[in-house]
Amino acid sequence: MLDIYTKDYCIYCKKLKRLLDELKIEYKDHDITATPDKIEELHEKSGMMTVPQVFVGEKCLGGYSDVEKLHQEGKLMDEIKN
Numbered sequence: 732m733l734d735i736y737t738k739d740y741c742i743y744c745k746k747l748k749r750l751l752d753e754l755k756i757e758y759k760d761h762d763i764t765a766t767p768d769k770i771e772e773l774h775e776k777s778g779m780m781t782v783p784q785v786f787v788g789e790k791c792l793g794g795y796s797d798v799e800k801l802h803q804e805g806k807l808m809d810e811i812k813n
Contacts, residue, residue: 732757732758732759733751733756733757733758733759733785733786733787733792733811734758734759734761734785734786735747735748735751735758735759735760735761735783735784735785735786736761736763736769736773736782736783736784736786737760737761737762737763737764737782737783738762738763738764738782739762739764740764741782741783743782743783743794743795743796744782744783744795746795747783747785747794747795747798748760750795750798750799750802754802754807756811758785761773763782776789776791777791779791781794782794783795785797785798787810787811792810
């Protein structure tokens with residue numbers, strides 16, 4: 732299962748969730764819209780404060796465009812399984 736960090740008003744977060752739902756990929760959504768502790772958690776994990784951010788365990792796959800690119804290249808499922 733993926734961990735994704737999102738904000739409720741972020742268009743790329745919505746696009747990411749739609750893509751994952753279409754691919755039937757399970758994820759846990761960490762909405763950091765109004766939670767400073769989660770924003771700090773994201774920053775500590777990835778060095779990033781932008782959303783969305785996608786993780787497989789401790790490995791950061793990046794944001795929406797990174798995940799979309801992995802999907803288009805046929806590599807997304809391999810990244811999730813590893």
